[in-house]
Amino acid sequence: MFKFFLLGILYLIWAKPAWAYLDPGSGSYMLQLLLSGLLGFTFLLKMKWRRIKTFIVGMWEKLNGNKEKQ
Amino acid sequence: MVTKKNSDTTFDKIIPSRDPNGFLFFRDEVLFRQINLTFRKNYDHFIRSDLYEKLVSLKLLIPHSEVTKQYAKTEQAYKVIRPKVVPFISYPYEWCFSQLKDAALTTLKIQKIALDHGMVLKDATPFNIQFVEGVPKHIDTLSFEIYKEGKPWVAYRQFCQLFLASMLLAGYRDIRLLHLLRIYHEGLPLDLVSALLPVITYLNPSILTHIHLHAKSYKFSGGKLNLEKRNSMSRNALLGLLDSLESVVSNLHQSEKSSNWENYYCDNSYTPQAFTHKKEIVSSYLKDVVDGRVLDLGANTGEFSRLTARKKLYTISLDSDAKVVEMNYVVCKKEHEVNIMPLVGDITSPTPGAGWETKEFSPLTDRIVSETVMMLALIHHIVIAGNISMERLAQYLYHLCKKRLIIEFIPKSDTQVKEMLRFREDIFPDYNKDYFMKVFGKYFAIKDSQKIYDSQRMIFCFDRKK
Numbered sequence: 354m355f356k357f358f359l360l361g362i363l364y365l366i367w368a369k370p371a372w373a374y375l376d377p378g379s380g381s382y383m384l385q386l387l388l389s390g391l392l393g394f395t396f397l398l399k400m401k402w403r404r405i406k407t408f409i410v411g412m413w414e415k416l417n418g419n420k421e422k423q
Numbered sequence: 424m425v426t427k428k429n430s431d432t433t434f435d436k437i438i439p440s441r442d443p444n445g446f447l448f449f450r451d452e453v454l455f456r457q458i459n460l461t462f463r464k465n466y467d468h469f470i471r472s473d474l475y476e477k478l479v480s481l482k483l484l485i486p487h488s489e490v491t492k493q494y495a496k497t498e499q500a501y502k503v504i505r506p507k508v509v510p511f512i513s514y515p516y517e518w519c520f521s522q523l524k525d526a527a528l529t530t531l532k533i534q535k536i537a538l539d540h541g542m543v544l545k546d547a548t549p550f551n552i553q554f555v556e557g558v559p560k561h562i563d564t565l566s567f568e569i570y571k572e573g574k575p576w577v578a579y580r581q582f583c584q585l586f587l588a589s590m591l592l593a594g595y596r597d598i599r600l601l602h603l604l605r606i607y608h609e610g611l612p613l614d615l616v617s618a619l620l621p622v623i624t625y626l627n628p629s630i631l632t633h634i635h636l637h638a639k640s641y642k643f644s645g646g647k648l649n650l651e652k653r654n655s656m657s658r659n660a661l662l663g664l665l666d667s668l669e670s671v672v673s674n675l676h677q678s679e680k681s682s683n684w685e686n687y688y689c690d691n692s693y694t695p696q697a698f699t700h701k702k703e704i705v706s707s708y709l710k711d712v713v714d715g716r717v718l719d720l721g722a723n724t725g726e727f728s729r730l731t732a733r734k735k736l737y738t739i740s741l742d743s744d745a746k747v748v749e750m751n752y753v754v755c756k757k758e759h760e761v762n763i764m765p766l767v768g769d770i771t772s773p774t775p776g777a778g779w780e781t782k783e784f785s786p787l788t789d790r791i792v793s794e795t796v797m798m799l800a801l802i803h804h805i806v807i808a809g810n811i812s813m814e815r816l817a818q819y820l821y822h823l824c825k826k827r828l829i830i831e832f833i834p835k836s837d838t839q840v841k842e843m844l845r846f847r848e849d850i851f852p853d854y855n856k857d858y859f860m861k862v863f864g865k866y867f868a869i870k871d872s873q874k875i876y877d878s879q880r881m882i883f884c885f886d887r888k889k
Contacts, residue, residue: 378577378580380580380637380640380641380642381575381579381580381583381637381640382575382577383640384632384636384637384640385575385576385579385656385660385664386575386655386656388632388660388664389575389655389656389657389660390660391663392659392660392661392663392664392667393657393659393660393663394663395663395667396659396660396662396663396666397659399663399666
């Protein structure tokens, strides 16, 4: 996956003009496909991190609430 | 559902559209949208999945009602709907930075909600957003299509070229670059944007991807990587893409270069007493104005637009300086001022008609005609700085104003006018109060005039002659 992504990025950096009749939308389409794995992975990581953060904040608030009651 | 016998359709006005799935048209001054059979599946899913209800309830979409097919213009019609009319049509090149930013975030929010209902936006253009009751709302029912699992976002290019690219240029370079949207309605060329952005933006992974690599991707056929065979983009990847766009847009702010007009009310030609008196005079001239739209020309941060907005009058608050329009918009948002529409526009060079046959986007002059027009502390900028004759100005205001004109006359003895003429030849022998009254008297009937306390300036109240 990483090899594919890296190869894709290098292609983009050294890209030479291709077909004049290529729809500009196809470049955007391919860029999304190329980045798909990375975007999906970072999104999952972000979601997991948000859950962990909510859990920790919730625990912290619960502990503080208990202390205040005492 | 509205039922009415089909009236004479000969004089229906069709709004030009490039979308084969439908079009808008006016009949007896009522706006309708025809949805063609080609869009049937998408429209049915849009309604049945409750996406329409959800977006309307969240004030993200203009509501509509279905009318009978008797209203249809062609045989290809599947449905005819009657969308709620937007009080004023504005275009992205007439918005300040935050208006464009809010429109971009609204578009991404709609796209995320649509995905939850199994749909995607097939267009992500600011031209599909209008400001209604102070908030950006989507206006195009034909923009929603059924999501096909694995398919990349078809509107990604449009979002980057129209929203992201223009905001990045305004944020990293200069706010005036937002005017590029006036030329590039289809989207700013990403190779141009990439070249104009500072090199430091290459270090931002989101900008690197969505702009710099995206610009390169146009030259790239992808043939060697067989990307067509990997025709899959997971839902999580799509959500990741939206998340990345949302985060880069949220963190953008307009460049901090100051403008000539942002401190106008702090550092202007009036003493505090004179300014209060000016407000009192204008308020008294607005007393019998109870309905219709107001156009505030040269509104700056909207001090005087607030006088009319408080009377529940819809007010177009126009100024040529994007920075003061930004300040106006920020205050409107903070104070939930829904009757003011802050707008960037220069009446000495108003935005023209544009698009195919110059008919897709109507000229500013046609859209801002209002019952009441206020033009305060602006005449010297138009006549002296802009070299527009008093006669032509009066004619133009006669076209813009349907009823009441409140205008401030700034004499040559005023310090601001003296400053304007300091280094140039005075070629304005007719620029005086008497000539002003004579010329404006041809088109308007004078109701009253008052001199502002502690100032050389005068406010005139006119009523338009028939």
